[in-house]
Amino acid sequence: MSTKVPSSPEVVIQATRGFHLVAWRDIYAYRDLLWLLVWRDFVARYKQTALGPIWHIAQPLVTTVIFTVIFSHVAALSTNDLPPTLFYLCGLLAWNYFSQTFTSTSSALVANANLFGKVYFPRLVVPLAGVFSNFISFLIQFVTFLVFLVLYRLGHPAATCGLGWSALLLPLLLVQLACLSLGVGLWLAALTAKFRDFAVLSGFIIQLWMYVTPVIYPLTQVPSQWRLVAAINPVTVPVECFRVMLLGNGYISFHLFAVSIAATVFALFTGLLIFERVEKTFVDIV
């Protein structure tokens, strides 16, 4: 019998006191799992569906049509002189990424409680996988948006809306959206683990949240003295920025941006802290 003393690092298991930040090294060690989960999320969702990934496009398109009819034609809300279809598609592009990631993150602990109760891996891998798999869905919607933009420009040679140079900063904005939805989602995931009330609430929250975010109206419709307050809702600025970058139309200022970044950092940081705190023993309470 050959017994060798393993060279692997020591794992010390004991009760954690206070708050700890994320063990990134642990997550790096499980990077293969992260990618497999991303792939699983994406592939498994559409197995045995007739339309498959087309659903990624169908959902925002149908929503856009309904928004165009209801908010633009019936309620006659301003779209800042932009064609309503492009206005809503662009707003939904940012909003959907936020709301999908928020939803998948907030249900990460409870939905996988059975898995977490049986095997250890860094819990944060699951919400992170959601961040990336929703990104794939974002890309599909992004391409759809570009197709619509090009078609519109072909039909209206005089139109001015379109991508500006600032569109190159879009990836940074996506990172902000990812951090934001992850941070807020982790808060809800942690709270849902303890109180199921929040499972009911999170669907409700996200519904109402859209209306306080300039998805169906431009930020310029908000009275100027209230815009800074609106920016405390950290999704406001990214959604508006999307329109500035992709359609060259919108209102943004340094102050608004600073408030939004600060709110994002706060949400992510506290979200990670609370999540890391809850994940240690959450299998005991689900």
Add this chain to the structure above:
Amino acid sequence: MSRPIIEVKGLSKRYLLGAIGATSLRVEFQRLLSRLRGAPAANPNEFWALRDISFDVQAGEVIGIIGRNGAGKSTLLKILSRITEPTSGTAILRGRVASLLEVGTGFHPELSGRENVYLNGAILGMTKREVRRKFDEIVAFSEVERFIDTPVKHYSSGMYVRLAFAVAAHLEPEILIVDEVLAVGDAAFQAKCIGKIQDVSHQKGRTVFFVSHNLAAVSQLTERCLLLQSGRLAYAGPTERALEEYFVSDQSMPSTSFDVSERPREHSMGQTARILRLRFEKKTPQFGPDEPLSFIVRVRSNADLTQLRTSLTVISNEGAPVGSGFSADTARLRNGETVDLRVQLPQPRLAPGHYHCDVSIGTGTPLTGLKEYDVVAKAIQFEVLAARSTSGTISQWQHNWGKTVYSGVTSEPIPPGAG
């Protein structure tokens, strides 16, 4: 002796009974209010699932954990596999840990067998490259080659479990934690699993933590056991002693004494003479592979009997009769007398496993004709343990070899021309 691979010191785990299961916001709010008012926290219902557990494990050891339901076995494994944290105390693990608390954890029904092997491997802590390297081996072990590209939702439960165990069995951790996984699959596959675990510990020198209610498997696999009783470590030492302690301490375990006097009988049996009680003379209802089966039957007679014999039918766990035996009809009982008879089966030759016996008293033999005074079905229950071979490995009895062990089988060359 080198540094132990697992060092556990004063490990305790407390559950708040009120807090098991998510509370509602309202309850929590009330609790907060009462705390603010200075009232004592309304939750003194604490429950210690583990209390001050300390032990060391050396590399290459196979350790069993036994104890009743609720003794803390699963909690201990959950802490060691980092699923939950202890309330106090520490555990130091010097090596990669893989826990197998349930096979097929994280299998996705819509994905194919191949895809699930990769996914499950990653969940258990393998890298993609490791899985790729062992993929063929895993598939061969699972015996589902033909269906590897079929979604696992179409698998039979047996195929599902085999594939899941195959993935887990090819992990290469320094410390393997196994819980009850052998409760699944058919007997042949269980044997294969046990073989694989032995292989992992003996050939590869890995440390295995094994929890099971299957005491036969525990005694086959482990040399040392921890016995947990209501969260405390009641005994740590050689498996045989630990099992004995377990049976002695635990009244709810398969008993060694069976009171059958009040059991209803068929066909007005038990009138002339009646079996009151049966018991084993040893402390545990377990017999070694070559040990004679012996027990004591207490009989009360309601008539003068001159030619009483005992007979027994051994029945396997699956309900199939294995064999029967009849004693000589030489016992004499007077009316109203109660006597103890020692029944012995010198060479039961039973394969490892669980058995029960129907026991009867009567007169006559199969040759002279039988007359029964009393018949008790499932009168006693016992277990035959597996042999431990001299090389340290276990001679595994295959399910399809039947229930009887033939001894003294010979196989010798015949000199040419002699026949």
